[in-house]
Amino acid sequence: MQIFDCPFCGERDETEFHFVSEAGKVRPEPACQVSADTWAAYLHVKQNVKGAGREVWRHLSCGELFVMQRDTTSMVVIAVEPLRKSRP
Template identity: 50%
Template structure:
């Protein structure tokens, strides 16, 4: 079993986490009026990059959402950090 680093709780078993999608996959603006193709691309088209991938994850134990950067070739976690709220950070 792989261990993932929660930025709030520390290293935990991967079974405590839920993948929430690619970082930067933003919901289309005016989503009630977008085409079926645009909506389908948002929901189902994944980048599936080889190598470094920035993703959003949720730790089901503490219920916090954070970003994790992984190498999809060797499954190594490169970093994890809390998502910045509106008005925080640079």
């Protein structure tokens, strides 16, 4: 079991978090005009970086999204940063 650090709530059990996607993916625009293959690649193709990668996670308890930099081979969390700077 791992402990993840929500930038808004602090350390919590990993079961409170949900993986959203790799960070840095750019949505093809205009979405209604891109090909089905381009759209499928945007939704489903991942880089699956070996080593340090950036991922978007959601803390289910507070609902906030944040970026977690994590080593995918050791599962060690390197850094976390909020997607927005403060809560409303």
